[in-house]
Amino acid sequence: MPTALLSVSNKTGLVEFARALVAEFRFELVSSGGTARALGEAGVPVREVSDYTGAPEMLGGRVKTLHPKIHGGILARRDQESDRQDLQAQQIEPIDLVVVNLYPFEDDPRIEQIDVGGPTMVRAAAKNCAFVTVLVAPAQYESCLAELRRNGGVTTLPFRTACAAAAFERTAGYDRAIADWFASQPVQTPQVLPARLHLDLQQVQPLRYGENPHQAAAWYQSGTTPTGWSTGRILQGKALSFNNLIDLEASRRLVAEFTDAPAAVIIKHTNPCGVAAAQTLSDAYRRAFEADSVSAFGGIVALNRPCDAATAEQLSQTFLECIVAPAFEPEALAVLAAKKNLRLLELADLSAAPVFDIKPISGGFLVQQPDPPVQTTADWKAVTRQQPDPETLAELLFAWKVCKHVKSNAIVVAHRHCTLGIGAGQMNRVGSARLALEQAAEKAKGAVLASDGFFPFDDTVRTAAAAGIRAIVQPGGSLRDDDSIRACDELGVAMVFTGLRHFLH
Incomplete structure (x- = not known):
């Protein structure tokens, strides 16, 4: 009679699977703790591990499966006479199937959720996959039953090998999650970034291709628990592409800056082409679209409020x-x-930012903290004779939030909480300013301007003033700040320094 050892934290599908093992394939079931109770209450015959080993559970359940009868039964090589003699001498029965899923440490990271016996059994069974089948997730139950039915109650070596690979992948990810948690705990000399960073990535789905058709691509989530975009719901439309997801993340990051009022963001090739906040969502989208209706064609739209019928129209x-x-x-x-091909995505938490920003370079990666949302003007400093009033400060804050999400060198011209012109990715700042001001045209008169970096010369100020800009926000910090301040005073333009820059490369 074959023996199956079952010890699972996630009880999904457990009873049905165990019942099939007994009824169809005459397995003897050995189990412990909550798993044994769940099977017993369902009327499935099961032996407690403590009865099987002759040793009681100890230390509040910390020691129960760590016993030679368990690990001898798992690790024994059935084709070696010495192993068979050892089993006979110690009165150990071979264990043919190990079904273990681990304490949910990733969902509840704390010391008592660090599984010891579970990973030990999983690794032992995977190591001995020549003879033992190991399952680490409820999703494997049906495929295991199908394998047993195809092969007269036994599994094949290719199936066991594939299960072993999944098992080692699971224990590797589990250990990485634990190591990362320990690394994140406060120490006497805390590090902002860990000395060792592990990426535990699980494929969500393959993508048709990457940025271009000749590049293979896939979408991965971090860890085993879905977060961020993996929690979103696709309500209609074609499958998401690599470029869609890149643009969607850019739109999410920008729209998450706006919480106080309905806001709409239109993204094209990761840069915003229209952004607006208003009293209603439909008005916000209309104004964002009118800011650059040409670039909006084929764009990505992010809304910070539930989409209503008026906005949908x-x-x-x-x-x-x-x-x-x-x-x-x-x-x-x-x-x-x-619009059958239009992709609609529902993402309940638009503010869920990644823990790290990671960029690949040859031989490794660059890692940084994400640039946090801009929330206040409290630390800003007005540096000109012309002082911005509260309304102007609010306009500057809007422009500053948008500018943070435009590729450097970045200039944003805005008025009444709506972008009028955006200059992105130019090799010099005055070039970006000219692009933004040309796009704004006559609407630049009385508008405000934001720059993601400081002004090394006063030419951007003079270009902005000539177009009618009334106030400027920039980080400050140039050796020639005084030149720009004098130009503002001469031309009657208010200017504030944030003391913080927002480059985006």
């Missing part, structure tokens, strides 16, 4: 690739259903 008037919002009202879905 406007969204349906142009070609868009994707729309993401915390929710979609049924009336909005009905309107947008006519």
